[in-house]
Amino acid sequence: MFALPEKESRAPSTCPGPASTQDLDSNCGDGLERECSRKPDQKLPELYGVGDPTAGFSSNSSHLSSRGGIIKWFWDSAEAGYRTYHMDEYDEDKNPSGIINLGTSENKLCFDLLSKRLSQSDMLRVEPALLQYPDWRGHLFLREEVARFLSFYCKSPVPLQAENVVVLNGCASVFSALATVLCEVGEAFLIPAPYYGAITQHVCLYGNVRLVSVYLDSEVTGPDTRPFQLTVEKLEMALQGANSQGIKVKGLILINPQNPLGDIYSPAELQNFLEFAKRHELHVMVDEVYMLSVFEESVGYRSVLSLERLPDPQRTHVMWATSKDFGMSGLRFGTLYTENRDVATAVASLCRYHGLSGLVQHQMAQLLRDRDWINQVYLPENHARLKAAHTYVAGELRALGIPFLSRGAGFFIWADLRKYLPEGSFEEERRLWRRFLDHKVLVSFGKAFECKEPGWFRLVFSDKAHRLCLGMQRVRQVLEGKSQVAEDPPACQTQEPRDRHR
Amino acid sequence: MFALPEKESRAPSTCPGPASTQDLDSNCGDGLERECSRKPDQKLPELYGVGDPTAGFSSNSSHLSSRGGIIKWFWDSAEAGYRTYHMDEYDEDKNPSGIINLGTSENKLCFDLLSKRLSQSDMLRVEPALLQYPDWRGHLFLREEVARFLSFYCKSPVPLQAENVVVLNGCASVFSALATVLCEVGEAFLIPAPYYGAITQHVCLYGNVRLVSVYLDSEVTGPDTRPFQLTVEKLEMALQGANSQGIKVKGLILINPQNPLGDIYSPAELQNFLEFAKRHELHVMVDEVYMLSVFEESVGYRSVLSLERLPDPQRTHVMWATSKDFGMSGLRFGTLYTENRDVATAVASLCRYHGLSGLVQHQMAQLLRDRDWINQVYLPENHARLKAAHTYVAGELRALGIPFLSRGAGFFIWADLRKYLPEGSFEEERRLWRRFLDHKVLVSFGKAFECKEPGWFRLVFSDKAHRLCLGMQRVRQVLEGKSQVAEDPPACQTQEPRDRHR
Structure with a gap:
């Protein structure tokens, strides 16, 4: 490849x-x-x-x-x-x-829903303030909407504040900016592996920051209860290993739900990882871009922002975007939530290079505030379609053993x-x-x-x-070792089985 | 301040x-x-x-x-x-x-014209390709439009190529990306001073690249014919000075029309500066963000892309944006034009952090291709308004001596x-x-x-x-030494003198 x-x-x-x-x-x-x-x-x-x-x-x-x-x-x-x-x-x-x-x-799976919503007349608004230089943190109307949105969907114990929100053109930019403002050149972040590989570039290309992999096993051993399980012990060992090589580790990256594992950390696990970070004075960057793409309700996903008390709020930085949860990776909207004003300000200072159009900021505010559409139309349908698609592929894999x-x-x-x-x-x-x-x-x-x-x-x-x-x-x-793609693919309908969109 | x-x-x-x-x-x-x-x-x-x-x-x-x-x-x-x-x-x-x-x-001066154009129905288009991950260089349809647009307005002797276009969220990002891919940490660009000061940050914050000022005088001396005149001799001296301090200079930044001087380089001057750069193997970054904001026709502005032959096309990189010429600094659209494929590719690799929404890319393509509106409505009216506003302030300054x-x-x-x-x-x-x-x-x-x-x-x-x-x-x-702002400002009408928009 x-x-x-x-x-x-x-x-x-x-x-x-x-x-x-x-x-x-x-x-x-x-x-x-x-x-x-x-x-x-x-x-x-x-x-x-x-x-x-x-x-x-x-x-x-x-x-x-x-x-x-x-x-x-x-x-x-x-x-x-x-x-x-x-x-x-x-x-x-x-x-x-x-x-x-x-x-x-x-x-x-949901372009039909998104196209319909984004084409509504409230989306196209052109006014002078949107065409002029913005507050580089993001327009206040949008940061307020993001704070309300995250308060609701992350189930935060107290309302989140617009002052702690910085808006950027995607989470790749959030990683790039955070790496640069938190680390010196050559310093490192811990990250459980396997992980979404592009993060290597995000922290390296501009920031020149390295990743220290915390390797996880598929084999369930010792106190582990599931494959590729992250534990504080593994974090400690990786940190010690890096230290022994003279690598200065400045933070820990957690992806939750995890990519590619799809792993969900329980609140207790999250708390333990955050306590580990606090003990070592490490920043924690929590990437929650799949937080609304949990299609099995029984999973019981919890955002880090739902915790009653963050062990080290000044070193805990949360990112979210519409790319995954709203199926719009081409829209380029991501956000950082941090109580650390120095970090928020330093990232904002880099936002000249990560800014998004005022017109898009208006659209995103309209989308995020439309709680009726999100709760009654988009999320239920999106989850149903994800579940059906998952069921199909899972069944195919089972059939293949x-x-x-x-x-x-x-x-x-x-x-x-x-x-x-x-x-x-x-x-x-x-x-x-x-x-x-x-x-x-x-x-x-x-x-x-x-x-x-x-x-x-x-x-x-x-x-x-x-x-x-x-x-x-x-x-x-x-x-199965068949070397030719079938000329006439068998029973794949071009129409969706139950409805057009599945 | x-x-x-x-x-x-x-x-x-x-x-x-x-x-x-x-x-x-x-x-x-x-x-x-x-x-x-x-x-x-x-x-x-x-x-x-x-x-x-x-x-x-x-x-x-x-x-x-x-x-x-x-x-x-x-x-x-x-x-x-x-x-x-x-x-x-x-x-x-x-x-x-x-x-x-x-x-x-x-x-x-032109929000009325822009609002009207950007609110037309062709601007709001939502289709799957615009919501998915883009080509990070920019969607092809937009790069093609940019190439046609620049060919026409820069009066290039041969049609410019979409392959040489990279689209980013503003020229701040173009500077940041170019500094990073052209220079090692601590290397420098020459820049005639006074210059648009934010460039210091653009090349420094991520790229850690420095600027070497080529100081220009208001006094007209020697062979100079105008104040703050840039000459090859001054470039040579600044370069030697930097070299003598052990500063490695990798390029030259030219802003044309210049900011804050509003200076226009003649084609002969441009050619001389480009030849100077070629002799010393320096990249030249030409910032032409005000190229369509030349409101006096007699000025005879020429884009670097209009030159019959670039001395060193592999080291000549041109940037333009809609921020100034279309009065949309909040829209976040900028573009790099370079024949150097390595540079274009390296900048594209950084475009994950400088991407703009697919929906905005569609809007920009619609705007740039609307030659009738640009030529018959926007540019004539914009230039007339700029000229009138300039005349007024110039008159006030003259009255003050x-x-x-x-x-x-x-x-x-x-x-x-x-x-x-x-x-x-x-x-x-x-x-x-x-x-x-x-x-x-x-x-x-x-x-x-x-x-x-x-x-x-x-x-x-x-x-x-x-x-x-x-x-x-x-x-x-x-x-005039009056210490109080007049309680009742005299004759400033809140209505514009000739029409609402001037």
Whole structure:
């Protein structure tokens, strides 16, 4: 998927690979549907890993700086895979044998609802204040709306304050800004791995900040109760390991619901991780971009903002966006919530480079305040469609005898294809991924998420039924060793089974 | 306007001060209306200056990194001045004795035309492709439109290519991205001073790149034919000076039409500057954000893209935006044009942090392709209004006996108030600026543009007649030593003289 440069150091192994230019993140969930029976690699366990994406690269263009060369490399390496996809995208009418995308974590199930809402007349408002230089933190009317929205949906014990809100053009920018204002060059954040790989770039490209992976195992051992379980003990060990290498760790990144695991942290776990961070004076960045995409009510998801008391509110920074929960990754709206005014101000100072149009700020305020539409139309329908799509893909995987994780949140299933890798190597993982692509289905491999066990793949299910059906047919053909894409794909209806949108 | 930290090094002198959180840039033009008669400071001439905004600062918050502290400082220092303004903004109905803003370079003359155009039904289009992850360089339909638009308005000898276009959320982001991909940390760009001060932050906050000022004089000496004239000789001397200090200079920034001077480089001058850059293997970043705001046709402005042959096309990078020429600084649309694919790709790789909404991309494409409206409605009317507003303020300055520069481009007049500074110090300049603010009129002082001669001020004239009238009354009161703002302002009509919009 992504071409590593010749003689690359360990550094490129932390690059997000397929997740680079698009959101090729892959999620699953943490209810193990079938036990992960295959043992992890027999070598000594790796407990942490320090990524330094800038090591070992050199710019081969005399016109770019060395960091410019690295920045370009990230684009090129991701492009290598995406070029294949974009040259041959599936289209049911124009290119029915094109590539089906189960790789990009986008919710394509609700464009009908969104188009209708965003086309209403209240959305197009042009007034001088929206066309002039904004408050770089975001217009006050929008920050107030965000505070009310998060208070309600995060179930905060007290109303959240507009003063603590900063609005940016997406969470990639929030990561970039936070890394820069919290860390010196070369300092690091802890992050449980596997994780959404693009974060490597977000903290590195501008901020030159590294990630220290807290490697999680699929095998359930010791006190663990589920695969890839994060514990304070693992955090402590990774922190000690980094310290022993002279790496200064400044913070911890938590993704909740997790991507690609789809894991949900319980309030008690959250509290423990926050206490761990407080003990070590670490900032905690909590990425909650999937918080409204929990489609199984029984999961009992809790936002960090719902906790009665944050152990270290001055070092706790929460991010959310409309990209996932409102299926609008192209809208570019993200937000930071932090009680730390210094951090909010420093991030605001960078917002000249992360600003979004006043017209879009108006649209977002209109959307977020429309509680009737969100509660009575959008969320119930979105959750129903996510659930149906998930059920279908989960059923297909079960039929194939493939173990997978899935807990009822996010857009993805984290599938264990280790049985198809005789040697259990990343090279095999990559070859399998390439076979999928050759058979016209794009998925994401675990290495892109810094998963330490070869053989895990992320499959995105938040797409229309006929595309899912065709995609899963192709997955099956690859796994069953059939070398040809069927000329006449069998029973995938181009009409959705129950209704047009599923 | 901006509070310098205690014991600041020379560094803060390069900070844009009032231009920080808003676009407090100030322009003029290069036709000297009255000869600048006052001699510059008698001390030895400074020919260049190396700015290092990061020197001498330390973060006073244990929660921020040292660079985070600097980033926050830029916000706070600008806020100090803006807080006064925003707490007491003029409003003809609600706060008629509030502060009139002649400081922010925004065109407030055409909101009626823009509102009407942007409210048309073709502007609100919601389709899946616009809501999904974009090509980070910008949607192809928009890059094609930008290429056609620039080909036409820059009068390029051959059609420009969409492949060379990258779309970002404003030119601040273009500067930030270019500085990062072209320079190592601590390297520098040459820039003729006075210049739009916010560029200091744009290249520094993320990129940690410095500016080397090429100081220009108001006095016309030697072969110069106009005040503040840039010549290759001055560029050479500044470059040598930087080299002798061990500063690695990687490029040259040219603003054309210039801000705050409003200077227009002739094609021959442009060619000379580009040849200079080529000789020294310097990149040239040409900022043409005021290219369609040349309201005197006789000026004969030429875009760098109109040149028959660029001396070093691989190192020539042009930026343009709708902020100034379409009076939409809140819209956040800027673009880079470069034939250097490596540079375009590296900038594109940073576009995850500088992306703009798909819905806005659609709007911008609709606007840029509407040649009838631009040519027959918007530009003629905008130029007529700019000209009328300029005529008014120029007349007021003449009546006050104030020399000024103005050449018929941009939104500002660069006024020589040195006769009001008995000692000719920056401290006096600052006190005069404060007196203006105390008398409810916000202007920009020369120090914010790194002007080396105290006493120059930028006055923005692109506002409605009644606000200009009131603003100029207050300017007059300060300069004539009257200490009170008149309780009943005399003849400033709240209706525009000829029509509502002037």
